[in-house]
Amino acid sequence: MTRRTDSHPDLTRPDVGAPFFSTWRVDTPDRQRATVAAIAHTWERREWPAPGLLAYHVYTGGDGATLLHHSQWTAEQAYEAFARTRRQERVDEIDTAVPGIRRQGLDRYRHYRSHTRAAGDTRVPGLVVTVRIDFEPDARGRRRDWTDTVLTALTEEPDGHDGLIAAHFHLSGDGGHVLNYAEWESDQAYDAALAAPGAGIGAPTPLWERVRTYPGVKGFTGSRYEHALGLVPE
Template identity: 50%
Template sequence: MSAATTTLSTTTLPDPAGDEGRLTFISTWSTGSPERQRATLDAIARAWQTRAWPHEGLLSYTVYAGADGSTVLHHSRWRDEAAYQDFFASRANGRDARNAEIDAAVPGIERLGLDKTELYRSWTGGRGGGAGREAGAIVIVQADFEGPDPDRQRAWVDAVVDALDGAFGGNGDAGGSGDKGGLLAAHFHVSTDGTRVLNYAEWESEQAHIDALAAAGAGTADPGPKWRRVREFPGVTGDDTVARYRFAYRFVPSRA
């Protein structure tokens, strides 16, 4: 159990490409309405701010409001697997008390699922070498695969990064400087069970993402052989699931 207190930020998004904390948990709740979504976010803020930081191995915990007016996205970054297992085994981590407080404030929240992931690769070609525009929207793109296959997960991500480089003039992981139509960065998380990839994509705004989908038909890049390779990649099941979110709160540890 950490001796740290909890600090809330309403302005600073996490950096998924940071050197620490490549173990990431991503989960979604459904609240049912915009009013309940807002009440859930407020209840989360109260439950976290009024308690000590749950574990020194938890680096940050961020929540987002779904553009659908119902969902709430949770994004937590951990130092490593050992830290998470130590937290999970502890009865003093405060998790049950936090959830009970939130559920009492907003009864009937539906937990839709939890993905345990590791950051594999980030594409930062829209950031202009790391400077400039801030993300006004986070888009989560989910791709599922037939059966566990970590090599296939990574090969698919490599194909997506190659398609992004081809559409936006290269630069890939090293960053770039041109206008990418509102796409700033894409951070590819592979599920630890080998069956899913979650792309945490940073966009300048929700409208920029909507416009990109309309312009390209069904993707973030211009049609072409590299993007067709992604679409026709063997072992991918169904169409990508896409959801837009707005940043709400980020919680980080603070020490006196």
């Protein structure tokens, strides 16, 4: 069966071979809530669809108009089998409950590295921030080096960011970008980090300046989310 959970996903679990993210545009906060309710109703009344799906989580966007979806699969083949046999009936029921959802596409990733929470840190994230870092075509091979630089900068941060619980970096399957899924204690903690000296997250140090001006990086796109629904097998 399918069980609802309030727990956030573990982005570092070793059995996840295919982490996927996608965005739905639903336009208003009321439709955000209605869509989350429709997803829960549609999934909870059905058997868990596949042993290769480890967890499925939904987040409401801080813009009041979007939903972020994160599914954790053992392998891409497990998702493909689900898409052929079990996906459409769920999509149809959700679309009947909330017409007009615009699905923005599915992005496939591989988890690369994480800045993990400190030992004994049991805080529940009050805010999830995703940052997409796009690279020029001739710089795609530098994504790992850029990520390594960020993680070193976080480790060597003079004052640190008390509100940052963890940050998880994923390499896109298309080779074009990195996705950072960052867990923050709260909106206020994230805003305080943005307002600290420097140009955004990170102290005004040479290492952070290298991150910000890294050759081949086209740009950064950040979004705020709140965890709204977790679904796991019984």
